[in-house]
Amino acid sequence: MKYSIILDPIGSALDEAKKYMGVVEVPKLSNRGLSIDYWLNECGIPLGNPWCAAFVTAILRQALGRGNPVYLTGSVQRIVDWAKTLQPIGVWQDKPERGDLFVIYFPSLKRFGHVGFVEAVTEAGFTTIEGNSNADGSRDGYGVGSNKRKVTDSIKFVRWVNALPDKS
Numbered sequence: 560m561k562y563s564i565i566l567d568p569i570g571s572a573l574d575e576a577k578k579y580m581g582v583v584e585v586p587k588l589s590n591r592g593l594s595i596d597y598w599l600n601e602c603g604i605p606l607g608n609p610w611c612a613a614f615v616t617a618i619l620r621q622a623l624g625r626g627n628p629v630y631l632t633g634s635v636q637r638i639v640d641w642a643k644t645l646q647p648i649g650v651w652q653d654k655p656e657r658g659d660l661f662v663i664y665f666p667s668l669k670r671f672g673h674v675g676f677v678e679a680v681t682e683a684g685f686t687t688i689e690g691n692s693n694a695d696g697s698r699d700g701y702g703v704g705s706n707k708r709k710v711t712d713s714i715k716f717v718r719w720v721n722a723l724p725d726k727s
Contacts, residue, residue, distance in 0.1 A: 568623055569658030569720055575622040576676050576688040576703075579614075583702035590691070598690075604633035609699060611674050612638060614690030615660055618676075619719070628722035635662055639671045642717040652716040655685045660717040661708070663698065673698035675706075677716065684709035 565571050585592045590599075590607045598613040599606055601620070613633040620627045630641055639662055642651045655661060655677045665672040675689025686707055693700030696708065708714065 565623060565626060568626070568723060571622040572619055572658060573676060573678060573688065576615075576618045579618070579690075579703045580688065580705065581703065582690075587701045595690075599633060602631050602633040608633060609691055611635065611689060611691040611698065614703065615674050615676060626723060628724075629660075629717075629719050635671045635674045638662065638674060638717060639715075642719075645722055649721045650718050652718050655680050655710060655716045656718060658720060660719060661685070661687065662715050662717060664713040664715070665698070666713075671715075674717075678705065681707070683707065 579594060582592065582594045584590060584595060590610055595610050596606050598617040599608060599610055601617045602613040604613055610633065612635045616629055616631045619629050620631055630637055632638060638660065645651065652659065657677060657679055659677040660674050661677055662671045663673040675687045675692065678686045678688050684707065686705055688703070688705055690703045691700055692698065692704060692706060693702065694704065696706045
């Protein structure tokens with residue numbers, strides 16, 4: 560079987576995510592919509608559930624195909640648990656790089672509860688592409704959009720690119 564190598568996996572993932580900028584829930588705040596239902600179905604998650612993790616993992620699968628190292632899941636915590644097991648190869652990080660997944664810990668939930676892509680690192684923090692959010696950066700918003708976030712103690716980063724198979 561022949562596999563193609565993606566020369567710029569980070570660029571491919573971010574380009575794929577950007578295609579969905581502006582997708583919104585129909586009706587608003589329903590966790591439903593054509594693309595959203597597709598992402599939830601891809602992850603085996605019942606329709607109408609929160610979908611930020613389904614968005615990022617489905618985007619990675621769409622961009623990288625079989626080369627996607629991240630579980631196809633609708634669970635932010637499952638992404639976190641996977642990343643922590645790969646800490647020795649630098650998947651779990653404290654500082655962002657372009658293309659990382661950011662995950663946010665919510666004390667009220669006692670777990671990580673939101674995930675998205677780091678589009679760019681800035682002096683003030685980082686910009687994102689994230690699903691199930693809004694202009695206020697909510698973890699239960701209504702669309703795919705971009706936000707500006709600061710690096711805080713409650714935000715960690717998943718450098719999934721470090722888990723890609725060695726191309727040598």
